[in-house]
Amino acid sequence: MCENLVGKTLKEHFLLEKKLDSGGFGTIYLARDTFSAIGGRYVVKHFSPRYENESQLKTAMRLFQQESDSLQQLGNHPQIPRIYDFFEEEQNFFLVQEFIEGQTLRQELTQTDNFDQSQAIKLLTQTLEVLKFIHEARYIHRDIKPANLIRNRFDNRIFLIDFGAVKEKINPKNFGAEGKFALTVGILSPGYTPDEQLHGRPEFCSDLYALGMVVIQAMTGVHPNDLERNINLELMWRDRLASHLVYDLNFLNLIDKMVKQKWQERYQSAQSILEDLEPIIITLNTGISRPAPQPQPVLLERSQTPETPQKTLQLPDKSNKFKILFGLGILSAIAIPLLLYTTNTQSNNYITYENEHIKLDYPAKWSREISSNF
Numbered sequence: 001m002c003e004n005l006v007g008k009t010l011k012e013h014f015l016l017e018k019k020l021d022s023g024g025f026g027t028i029y030l031a032r033d034t035f036s037a038i039g040g041r042y043v044v045k046h047f048s049p050r051y052e053n054e055s056q057l058k059t060a061m062r063l064f065q066q067e068s069d070s071l072q073q074l075g076n077h078p079q080i081p082r083i084y085d086f087f088e089e090e091q092n093f094f095l096v097q098e099f100i101e102g103q104t105l106r107q108e109l110t111q112t113d114n115f116d117q118s119q120a121i122k123l124l125t126q127t128l129e130v131l132k133f134i135h136e137a138r139y140i141h142r143d144i145k146p147a148n149l150i151r152n153r154f155d156n157r158i159f160l161i162d163f164g165a166v167k168e169k170i171n172p173k174n175f176g177a178e179g180k181f182a183l184t185v186g187i188l189s190p191g192y193t194p195d196e197q198l199h200g201r202p203e204f205c206s207d208l209y210a211l212g213m214v215v216i217q218a219m220t221g222v223h224p225n226d227l228e229r230n231i232n233l234e235l236m237w238r239d240r241l242a243s244h245l246v247y248d249l250n251f252l253n254l255i256d257k258m259v260k261q262k263w264q265e266r267y268q269s270a271q272s273i274l275e276d277l278e279p280i281i282i283t284l285n286t287g288i289s290r291p292a293p294q295p296q297p298v299l300l301e302r303s304q305t306p307e308t309p310q311k312t313l314q315l316p317d318k319s320n321k322f323k324i325l326f327g328l329g330i331l332s333a334i335a336i337p338l339l340l341y342t343t344n345t346q347s348n349n350y351i352t353y354e355n356e357h358i359k360l361d362y363p364a365k366w367s368r369e370i371s372s373n374f
């Protein structure tokens, strides 16, 4: 099959209209479904590995099938393109997936200023949500980087693309002569790939490391390859933050924990980062610790930041106090004689009873009862 497939129709209805990109592993096309009345648009990924023999090809086909099955499961997430079809034709592998209209974060970063805190938090939380989903499905992406994140232009949602394990599993370099799969070539994206993955042992937190690097790049404009670690292995990046932007120190500490060199010292799950982000987001949304813009980057502990004025009980001022005392005086002048008068009136309301033994005054409201024993 020739290299440029523009104009070809696959499976009788996927017309390859335009080349979107081409990498070491093949080419990505924009395709149209000629069967569909509305001409739905798709992305077709074409892999064209070359195998030495039949058994290598058979293993690759089996692995491709397996991988495509798991991608179909993952495609049920609203931030992962759906997989519509996958097939093999004459040693060429094709994956047909949902077309996400928008820009990759890589393109976006070349056109925009450094992300402020709120943009960085949005990017982080959205990507963490999708990582949480794939990690819970026991899948490690292994190639988180700006070129593999697309922002949907309709609602700004971040999509994660390029589930690279497909190309890894059909890479002829990973096959022995008798077609046995043994990983020799990992996915390497310099700057984003952490040590343990470079040594062939990716962890879930390898994806979290790469995402931390992406967020740092978005905030500083510096590619992670151009950042260094100090003697304590801490990544030196805070001094590259834009001087007119202000960041919460808790947020910066959280990013630091994502990009620790030793994987054991990092966050181990997307969920635990989301949990630590929650109080930071609440604080920012309520504005309690949002400091006013400063000329220099100011790294603030939330406990140190100026608080919004709390609603307090307002005490009356001096003139109000006088008014209240004056009012109380007038009230007592009216109420006290009234009370005395009422009591007095009531006390005068007595009836006198008298017989040969006794004489007494009793309240008029009492009833009189004549008892024979008396």
Ligand SMILES: Nc1ncnc2c1ncn2[C@@H]1O[C@H](COP(=O)(O)OP(=O)(O)O)[C@@H](O)[C@H]1O
Residues within 6 Å of the ligand: 020, 021, 022, 023, 024, 025, 028, 043, 045, 081, 097, 098, 099, 100, 101, 104, 147, 148, 150, 161, 162, 163, 167
């Ligand atoms: N589903 C998609 N929707 C829109 N564009 C895509 C899609 N998949 C890939 N692309 C475009 O093609 C490029 C390469 O695709 P990717 O899956 O990352 O393959 P590669 O293995 O070459 O990195 C992406 O950076 C993006 O520009």
Ligand SMILES: [Mg+2]
Residues within 6 Å of the ligand: 147, 148, 162
């Ligand atoms: Mg890619």
